[in-house]
Amino acid sequence: MGQKLIGFVLAMAAALQVAKADAALAYPPPLKPAAQDAKAARLAADLLSRYHYKAIPLDDALSGQVFDQYLKSLDPEKLYFLQSDVDRMAADRTRLDDAILTEDLSAPFAIFNLYERRAAERMAFARSLLSKGLDFERDETLMIDRKDQPWPATEAESQDLWRKRVKNDWLRLRLAGQDDAAIRKVLDKRYDSNIKRLAKISSADAFQAFMNAYTTAIEPHTNYLGPRAAENFDIAMRLSLVGIGAVLMEIDGYATIRELVAGGPAMVSGQLKVGDRIVAVGQGAAGPMEDVVGWRLDDTVALIRGAVASTVRLDILPADSGPDASIKPVTLVRNAIKMQDSAAKAKVYSVTTGEGKRAVAVITLPSFYEDIAALQKGDKDYRSAARDVAQLLQELKTQKVEGVLIDLRNNGGGSLREAVALTGLFVGKVPVVQTRNAKGDISVSTNTDTGVAWNGPLGVLINKGSASASEIFAAAIQDYGRGLVIGEPSFGKGTVQTVASLDRIAKNPTPVFGDLKVTIAQFFRVNGATTQLRGVTPDIRTPATGDDTPFGESSFGNALPWTRIKAVDYAAVGDITAQLPRLLAWHESRVQRTPDYQGLLEDIAKAQDQRKNNVISLNEAVRRKERAASEKRLVALLGGVETGAAPGAESALVDDGLQFNERKLAKDLAAKKAREAVNDAILNEAVSIVSDSVALKEGKAQITASASPTRPVMVKDLSKGSSEP
Template identity: 75%
Template sequence: MKQKLIGFWLTLAFTTTVVVAADSGLAYPPPLKPAGQEVKAARLAAELLSRFHYKAVPLDDALSSKMFDQYLKALDPEKLYFLQSDIDRLAVDKARLDDAILGEDLRVPFEIFNLYERRAVERMAYARSLLLKGFDFSGDETLMMDRKDQPWPATEADSLDLWRKRVKNDWLRLKLAGQDDAAIAKVLDKRYASAEKRIGKIKASDAFQAFMNAYTTAIEPHTNYLGPRAAENFDISMRLSLAGIGAVLTDIDGYATIRELVAGGPALLSGKLQVGDRIVGVAQGETSPLEDVVGWRLDDTVALVRGAVGSTVRLDVLPADQGPDAPLKTVVLVRKTITMQDSAAKAKVYSVATGEGKRLIGVITLPSFYEDVEGLRRGDKDYRSAGRDVARLLADMKAQKVEAVLIDLRNNGGGSLREAIGLTGLFVGKVPVVQTRNARGEISVERNINTGVAWDGPMGVLINRSSASASEIFAAAIQDYGRGLVIGEPSFGKGTVQTVADLDQIAKNTSPVYGELKLTIAQFFRVNGGTTQLRGVTPDISLLASGDAASFGESSFGNALPWTRIKAVDYVPVGQIAAQVPRLLAWHESRVQRDREYQGLVEDLAKAQQRRKNNVISLNEAKRRKERADSEARLSAILGAGGSSAAGVLADDGLQFNERKLSKDLAIEKTQKSVVDILLNEAVSILSDSAALKEGKTQMESSALSTRPVVVTSLPGEPMKQ
C-alpha cells in the first residue's frame, strides 16, 4: 500500500539529549550518524535489489535522482519544513546517493535528515511564539489543506506565514469546541513542545529506515526496507500473535498508558491492572533492577514489556487518575502468547425483511490475509491463518441456516498469497486461482489443492479502494469463475507479489541487526489472463466511492508497473452470476433512490469531493461556525435515535488523540463503531436479492424498502482448537 512518512516527528515517540544552537538560541537535537550495521545493510540490500527485483534497476545516478526526490517527499510531503533554498543546496548531492550506498558512506542522506530535524525544531519554536499574541478571526483568510503539489516556500517569511495560518487554524478548532483563549494557548503550547521533544527522540535507525524506503520505493511502490523492530512487528501482524502481557499501550504525556486489556491475557487475569494505569518502570524477572521508562519512546517501552513465553516481567505502575506523586504498585506477570483478536476474521448474521418473512445473510469481515508461517513450518495443528478462521465461520453460518454470505474485504491490504488461494478454494474448489510471472518471464499457474468447497450458496465480495493485493486475487477469481457478486468501488490495483528477504540470515548473523527487505519478485494475473495491476478489480455492482481515486491507489504512483495481459488458463466458470446482474442492478438503484441514508451519504461524499477540489479551509470564525453546525446536524441525522448525544461525542474537539482524557478517547471509539454502515447494509440487501433470484423469484422483495438489515448474531473469529 502507499507508504507515507507524513510529518515524521508526529508519529515517532523517542529519547535523547539535545544541544543548544549558539546562533539561534534553539535547542537542536545532536546530529544523527549512521551505525556500522546500517551501512552494511544498505550495501547488502542494494545487491539484492539489483539482482532479484522483478523490475531490476541499476543503482546509478538516474536512480539516485529519483531516491532524492522520494526522500524529500517522505520527510516533508506537505512542504512545510524545508525552504526552496534548502532544496537547491541539497540538490548538489542529488546524484550522489548511489555512491553513498555503494561506497558505504551514508553521511549525505543523514545530513539531509539532520537539516530536516533542524527545520522542524525551528517551525515548532515559531508556532509556540505565536501563542502569546492570539488571532483575529474576522477576516477572510484561508488555509490550503493539501500542499503536496505546491512549491516549497521561497523565503523564510513565506514559511512563517504558512505556519502562522496553521497555528491559527489549530486555535480556531479549539475555540469552536468551546475552549477559552487561556486554555487554548496552554493546549497548543504543550502540543508544539511535545512535538519538539519527539523530534529529539528520533534515532539514527529511524533516519536510516526513511532513507532506505526512499531507495526501495524509487524502484517500485511496494518494495520496502524493514529495520529489525519493524520486521518483528510485520511478523506479528502476519501471525496475529505475540509473547507479552496482553495490554495495548498508548503514549499520554510521556507515560506508557494502558488503553486496553486483552481478554485472557496475564494483565487482565491478574486483576491488578486497569485501563488508564501508567507503566513507569520495567524489570526482567523478579529480582533484576527496574528501569525507569517515563519519557521513553513507546516502542522502546513495549520492547521491554514483551519477551519470551513463560518469562517474568515486573512492572512499577502509577494507578489511573492519580497524580505523579501517588504511591506506585508493583505487578509481577508471566508472559504468554497473546492473540490479536481484533485483527482476525469475524462474522455477523444479518436479518433482512422480505415479503415472506426474514432472510439471514452472513457477513465475514477479513482485515488481512494473515498466516502464521512459522507455526505452519513447525507443523502446529492449531496454527493461525485467515483461511482456517473463515472456514470455521462458514461452518457456524451453515448451522445458523444463512442463505447467502458476503466477504467484506474493505480496507484489506492483502497478506499471504497462499491464504488468498486457499480462501478462494472455499468457494470454487480445487481449481486454478491466479497466475504469476517472474522477472525471467516464466509463468506459473497457482492452483488451490488444499481446500474443498465450504460454501456453495449465494455469495459476494465487498471491496473498496483500499482492498489490495491478496484481496484483489480473491475478488478477481470469484468474478472470473462467475461464483459471486463483486460489490463496491474499484480496488487499489496492486498486481505484484512480494517476498521477504532476511538480511541477517543472508549475512549469517546470529542476532537481528540488518533487518529485512520486502521486494517485488513477480506480477500476478487473473485466470482470464488480465491483471489487476493499475486498474484493480471493477465491481459488478458499484456503490459510492468514498475516496479520491486520482490521489490514492496504484494509478497514483508515477513508477507503477503497467497494465498488461497474458494468455488465459484453461478454466471453467462454476456459476453464472453475470446473468443476475442487470436485475440486481435495477433493484439496487430503485432501493437507494428511496433510501434517505444512502442519498445523504451521496450528498456528503459530493461535498467532501468538492472540498478536496477547492483545497482550502476558511479561517473566518463565522463561516466555520456555520459549517460546524451543518456538520453536527448531518451527523445527528446519520446516527438516528439518540443522534444528538452521539454527535456531541464525535464533534471535533480540536484535540489530538493523546490530548484527551483516555475515557473520552474510548467513548469516541465506541460511538464511531455505532455509526450505521450504509454501504454494508446495501451490500447485504443486494445479497438477499441474489438469494431470492436463485430461488426463482422475479419480483423485488421488501428488502428493497426502507427497512435496514439488523444484526442478529456476532461470531468472533476465535482460533481453531485441536
C-alpha cells in the same frame, strides 16, 4: 561611510538575534549512521540489482529519483524546508548512489538532520505565536493539500504558512468550546511535545526513511524493514505475540493502558485496568527496574515483550491518580497473545423483505494473515485467514444464514497462499492465480487444500483500499462466476513480494541488518489479465467514500504497467450475468429511497467540493456555520435504534480540536464506540444486494429486499457470541 557602519551594526544585531534564537531552541542532536547501516544498505543494493522483478542499476539516474522520493517522504506537504534548502541539498542529488555503494551514508543523514532542525524551528515559531492575538473575523483561508505546491521561497513565507496553521489549530479548539487560556495551554504543550518527539527519533529511524526512499524509487511495493519493523511485520502476519496482553498508547509521556486483551496475563491477573500508566519495567524476579517515563512507546513495548513463561515486573501509576501518587508494583508472567481484533469476524444481519426476514452473514477479513513459523513447525492449529473463515462458515450454517458477504474493504493483502485457500472455500480445487517471474516463467497456483465450505449466494465487498491478495480473491470469484463483486474499483496491486533477511544473507547470527521486502513477480487472473494498475472492477459499483485524489497503484509514477498473458484452462462454476440487470435495477431503486445512502452521497459531494477548492476558511463565523451542519449530519448518522448508539453519541464524534493523545482516555474510548455505531450505508446496501441475490436464486423475482429500504439489522455477532438489538 556612516551608512556602511549602520548596515554593519544592523547585520551584527541580526546575527546576534539568530544566535540567541539558536541557543534558546533545543535542536535535536544530529544523527549519525550506526556501524551496521552502511553494510545493510550495500547488501540491499546487491540484492535489489540481482533479484528484483524490475531490476534497475543503482546509478546517477536512480540516485535522482531516490533524492526526490526522500524529500517527499520527509516533507510531503512542503511545510519544513525552504526552497533554498532544497537547492543546497541538490548537490547530493546524484551522490546518493555513491553513498550506498561506498558505504558512506553521511549525505543522506545530513539531509535528515536538516529536516529535523527545520521541523524544530517551525514548532518553536508556532509556540511563539501563542502569546500574540489572532484575528478570526478576517476572511482568509488555509490550503488543505500542499503536496503540489512549491517549497516556501523565504522564511517570511514559511512563517505566514505556519501562522495560518496555528490559527486553524486555535480555531478548532475555540469552536469546541475552549477558552483562550485553555487553548494556549493545549497548543503550547502540543508543539513542545512535537519538539521533544523529534529528539526521540533515532539513527535507525533515519536509516529506514532513507532506505525506503531508495526501495520505493525502484518500485512502490519494495520496502526496507529495520529489525524492529521486521518483528512487527511478522507479528501482523501470524496475529500473535508474546507479552502481557495490554494495548498501550502514549499520553503525557506515559505508556498508558488503552485496552486489556481478553485472556491475557494483564486481564487475568486483575491487577491492571484501563488508564493505568507504566512508569518502570524490570526483567525477571529481581532484575533492576528501568524508568520508562518519557520513552518512545515502541521502546517501552520492546521491554515488556519477551519469551513465553518469563517474568516481567511493572511499576504502575494507577489511573486517575496524580504524578505523586504511590506506585503499585505488578508482576506478570508473559504468555502468547492472540490478536483477535485483527482476525476474521462474522456478524449476522436480518434483512426486511416482502416475505419477512432474511438472514445474511458478513465476514470481515482485515488481512490475509498466516503463521508461517507455526506451519513450518507442523503445528496443526496454526493461525490462518482461510482456516478462520472456514470455521466461521461452519458456525454460520448453524445460524441458517441464506447469503454470505465477504467484506475486504481496506484489506491490503498478505499471504498469497491464503488467498488461494480462501478462494477454494467457495470455488473448490481449481486454478486461482497465475504468477510470472522476472525471467518470464509462468506458474499457476491451484487450490489443493480446501474444499467448498459455502455454496450459497455470495458477495465480495471491496474498495480502493483492497489490494493484492484481496484482489486475487475477488478476481477469482468474479472469473468463476461464483459471486457478486460489489463496491469501488480496487487498489490495483498486481505484484508479488517475498521477504529476504539481510542477516541470513550475511550469515549474521544477530539480527541487526533488517529485512528487505522485494517484488519478485507479477500475478495474473485465470482469464489472463493482471489486476496491476486497473484493479478489480465491481459488478455493482458504490460511490467512492474516501479521498477522490489519485490513490492506488495508478498514483505511483513508477508502477508496473497493465498487461495480459494467456488464460489458464478453467471453467466457470456459476453465472451471475443473468442476475445483474435485475439486481442493478433493484439497487438503483432502493438507494434512491434510502436516507442513509442519499446522505452519504451528499457527504461525498461536499468532501469532493472541499478537496477541489483545497482551502478551509479561517473565519470563525463561517466555520461555526459549517460545524452546525456537521453536527446535524452526525445526529442523522447515529439516529435510529438500529445502530445501538447511545443518546448524544454524536457529541463524541464532533471535532474537539484535540489530537488522539490529548483527550481524556474515557472520551477517546467513547469516540471509538460512537464511530463503530455509525451507520455503514455501503455495507447495508451490499447486504441488501446479497439478499436480493438469494431471492433470485430461490426464483422469487418479485419478493426482494428492495421491497423495503429499511436498514439491515445486526442480530448476532459471532466474535462475541451474543445477540444484539
